[in-house]
Amino acid sequence: MILAIQAKLEPMHNRLKPTVGIALPALLLAVLFGCTQPAMQSSHDVIVVGAGIAGLSAALEAAEHGAKVLVLEANSVGGGHAVIAGGFAMVDTELQRKKGYTDSPEIAFKDMMAWGETADPYWVRRYARESGTDVYDWLTDAGAEFVVLIDTPEDTVPRFHFTRGTAVNVVVPLMRKAFNNPDIEFMWNTRVTALAKTRGTITGVVAVNERTGARGYHSAPSVVLATGGFQNNLDMVRANWPTDRMLPDRLLKGAGQFATGDGYVLAEWAGADMRRMDRQVTFYNGVPNPRDKTGTTALVTENPAAIWVDSNGRRFMSESGDSKAMAAAVDKLKPVSFWMLFDTNGARRLGLRGAPWIDRNAVKRYILDNPVITAKGVTLRELALKSGLPEHGIRTTIETWNRMVKVGTDFQFNRFNEEHKPRGIQSLSKAPYYALRIYPLTRKSMGGPAIDTMGRVVDADDQPVPGLYAAGELTGVAGINGSHGGAGTFLGPSVFTGRIAGRTAALESAGKTSQGLTLTKSNDALIEQAAADGKRPGYWHFDVSHRLGSERKYSCDNCHNASIPMRMAADRKEMLARLSTCTQCH
Numbered sequence: 001m002i003l004a005i006q007a008k009l010e011p012m013h014n015r016l017k018p019t020v021g022i023a024l025p026a027l028l029l030a031v032l033f034g035c036t037q038p039a040m041q042s043s044h045d046v047i048v049v050g051a052g053i054a055g056l057s058a059a060l061e062a063a064e065h066g067a068k069v070l071v072l073e074a075n076s077v078g079g080g081h082a083v084i085a086g087g088f089a090m091v092d093t094e095l096q097r098k099k100g101y102t103d104s105p106e107i108a109f110k111d112m113m114a115w116g117e118t119a120d121p122y123w124v125r126r127y128a129r130e131s132g133t134d135v136y137d138w139l140t141d142a143g144a145e146f147v148v149l150i151d152t153p154e155d156t157v158p159r160f161h162f163t164r165g166t167a168v169n170v171v172v173p174l175m176r177k178a179f180n181n182p183d184i185e186f187m188w189n190t191r192v193t194a195l196a197k198t199r200g201t202i203t204g205v206v207a208v209n210e211r212t213g214a215r216g217y218h219s220a221p222s223v224v225l226a227t228g229g230f231q232n233n234l235d236m237v238r239a240n241w242p243t244d245r246m247l248p249d250r251l252l253k254g255a256g257q258f259a260t261g262d263g264y265v266l267a268e269w270a271g272a273d274m275r276r277m278d279r280q281v282t283f284y285n286g287v288p289n290p291r292d293k294t295g296t297t298a299l300v301t302e303n304p305a306a307i308w309v310d311s312n313g314r315r316f317m318s319e320s321g322d323s324k325a326m327a328a329a330v331d332k333l334k335p336v337s338f339w340m341l342f343d344t345n346g347a348r349r350l351g352l353r354g355a356p357w358i359d360r361n362a363v364k365r366y367i368l369d370n371p372v373i374t375a376k377g378v379t380l381r382e383l384a385l386k387s388g389l390p391e392h393g394i395r396t397t398i399e400t401w402n403r404m405v406k407v408g409t410d411f412q413f414n415r416f417n418e419e420h421k422p423r424g425i426q427s428l429s430k431a432p433y434y435a436l437r438i439y440p441l442t443r444k445s446m447g448g449p450a451i452d453t454m455g456r457v458v459d460a461d462d463q464p465v466p467g468l469y470a471a472g473e474l475t476g477v478a479g480i481n482g483s484h485g486g487a488g489t490f491l492g493p494s495v496f497t498g499r500i501a502g503r504t505a506a507l508e509s510a511g512k513t514s515q516g517l518t519l520t521k522s523n524d525a526l527i528e529q530a531a532a533d534g535k536r537p538g539y540w541h542f543d544v545s546h547r548l549g550s551e552r553k554y555s556c557d558n559c560h561n562a563s564i565p566m567r568m569a570a571d572r573k574e575m576l577a578r579l580s581t582c583t584q585c586h
């Protein structure tokens, strides 16, 4: 029997160098790895790797097309990044019509191509044409209720859709629908470490249960990768940094725990052509998360009462510029970082996002009164000494700013003038003064394994890799964003590409069985690394949610009752009951 093995996923997936696929006889494998060949655990028509919004959409669509589906998820809960995300860009929807806006595929196509600059016209056209039905109507039928539309700089017609709250209100109905479907099975804490390949066709996966360490082989003639982006893997972000942009000395992580990039390594090994890997959404409004001892993760900040200065203490752009203008301006700074200056009045307007524990008191305690993060001075001289900014620079900038506020016009960057007076414009004159240093943060991936129009992963010659499909942020949502991420253009396209991949995977699996056991080494090193870092592999969500509950002084019955016992859900009924607790934190 010919077996294929995948070289172990490198512990940090630190760059996308080709991983090795070697055909070896079984005996040799056994010699190499001892008796580590994992036992066959299951056989399905379609395996979906990742239970984020793309994976859930793929699973539902595959089941709808007659497939028996297994979803393998590394986390102990589903939803992926969508549970911490906001809104969806969708075109020509009932909500837009209800609010009196006329949108159309033609207008949306123009907007998206102009904003993204290098977006894939095929996918943009298709998304613009079909998202009103295939995303909006489909999600609405599943139980999501969109009620709010937000106008954004890239759209000539408001098309950034929100529920009452965040996208958790979309993911929970999707999970409910999937948990109610008897053709979809879930395995939690189960991280796929390798793809199984037999005679050039993907035939299954090897996965490890991160809590128990048990490994298993799961077979299916179709495997959909929906593992999300790689923005929590700083080594991978740096290795794929665009050559025309300055690599910041300090880059904070602004994506979720599970955006490790696993799927990129797996897809590349299987023969996928990796495209647009350097297109990455970077935000320029991060402060180090004060509760992260490693100093690598970010909170997102904003303060409409602040002015932004470079290392010379000079303003360098209008503080109300859009994300594209901001990226262009901050990228040119040396170092790629800036300071928000504000006074005591402005301190009240400092906002933070990115962690559920943040409230007004936490902002003061962890940020404003924290000398590691914020410099504070009763005089500008003291502020300069503590922040390292030149006193002359910040003094001149603040005096000029205060004069412009008095006359009502920003002569430097036209942030405000006689006709346009945005909120928050105020002089900086009430001590103490603050200088909060801002760093870039990683956020979303806009490239990945190439897919064809049916969601099949393709190689450099555009030929499908048999048995392998991909969707969601892993694919850079099919190039819909081009070089600049838009508002809501990840969630909607993740659903869209998820449905397409799930459908094709189901249809192409019909009548096929996957045969031929394959073998891989697992990424044990990665799990050992997590343990060495003091993390408990497989317990991340458990630990975070219970710590938050204890900080908020919840009693156990806030989340647990007879239907939600204090252990992993044992069946569908318990999985469904648990969904009522998601909005306690999200």
Ligand SMILES: Cc1cc2nc3c(=O)[nH]c(=O)nc-3n(C[C@H](O)[C@H](O)[C@H](O)COP(=O)(O)OP(=O)(O)OC[C@H]3O[C@@H](n4cnc5c(N)ncnc54)[C@H](O)[C@@H]3O)c2cc1C
Pocket: 049, 050, 051, 052, 053, 054, 055, 072, 073, 074, 075, 078, 079, 080, 081, 082, 084, 085, 086, 087, 088, 089, 190, 191, 192, 193, 226, 227, 228, 229, 254, 255, 256, 258, 259, 260, 262, 263, 443, 444, 471, 472, 473, 474, 487, 488, 489, 490, 491, 492, 494
């Ligand atoms: C803070 C934040 C806010 C955002 N806000 C918005 C917004 O308002 N609008 C918008 O359009 N986009 C937004 N985005 C982006 C958007 O949330 C994501 O692009 C989208 O959710 C991606 O969905 P996905 O299913 O492709 O991947 P993910 O949500 O990342 O899900 C992938 C899943 O795969 C699992 N997984 C990974 N590796 C493995 C493995 N080896 N084995 C098994 N499972 C694995 C992960 O645990 C995860 O559950 C935001 C992103 C962030 C970080």
